[in-house]
Amino acid sequence: MDHLTKLENRSMHILREAYANFRDLGMLWSIGKDSTVLVHLARKAFFGHVPFPLIHVDTDYKIPEMIKYRDNHAWQWKLDMIYGQNIEALESKKTFPHGNCTRLECCRLLKTEALRATLNGTGPRYRMNHETGGYELENNPAPFTGVIVGVRSDEEGSRSKERYFSPRGQGNDWDIGEQPPEFWNQYKTDFAPGTHVRIHPLLDWTELDLWEYILREEIPMVSLYFVKGEGKRYRSLGCWPCTRPVESNAGTVEEIVEELRSGKFSNIAERSGREQDKEDGGGLEELRKAGYM
Secondary structure, three states: OOHHHHHHHHHHHHHHHHHHHOOOEEEEOOOOHHHHHHHHHHHHHOOOOOOOOEEEEOOOOEOHHHHHHHHHHHHHOOOOEEEEOOHHHHHOOOOOOOOOOOHHHHHHHHHHHHHHHHHHOOOOEEEEOOOOOOEEEOOOOOOOOEEEOOOOOOOOHHHHHOOOEEEEOOOOOOOHHHOOOOEOOEOOOOOOOOOEEEEOOOOOOOHHHHHHHHHHHOOOOOHHHOOOOOOEEOOOOOEHHHEOOEEOOOOOHHHHHHHHHOOOOOOOOOOOOEHHHHOOOOHHHHHHHOOOO
């Protein structure tokens, strides 16, 4: 069995374990490469059907091409698609760059707070109507007790402290010192009532693993990842005010794989184009403790 197949099998096993053990389960879909691979794995694990809702936190600052990609593929793949927003922060301009707000504070309001409210059912939640292709406001949405997330331990420092099944408090807060041990592919899935659990099927994948798998499985990616005539492409996707492309001539999945194998980015962080990380100083880990992805 080759390396990618071993990774695939473990990830599909974790997805099935999550589905078997958590009633109100959802999966975060940021439209990036990690979570899009996760959607593909879920479709493969459940024979073409994703048996839980896909959840997107829409900051209203996503690159328009990302939202178009989301809606087109949610329609095409018949996904139960939900998105949430922090309407109050957007209407009061508590954002970067349009308000008196740092990038990290903007992340806290538009991502962390919006995610918590969307998962808890206390904020507005919009669901795709597959007859019209539009979205409708849900009435009295139920909370999610478990959520599947496409984080990888090699992508950013605080994510290396995660477990495959990572318990959170009722407010989605993360106590790093209270993570359960995971030995020999044995995962703790029985948690106290009221525990919110984050599930991480891609935790041991690398950036190269992802792109080699995308190549093997022919998974369609948003075109922002590929060069568009000016020697630049996006390596990591986020909100347009805080996301910058990197120098690259890769215009296909094959060329991205070759670029990564060559070691071109070996000394350049994957999230180097994410401006909020440069304001960090530990702030990103604090955001994640409060519920950030």
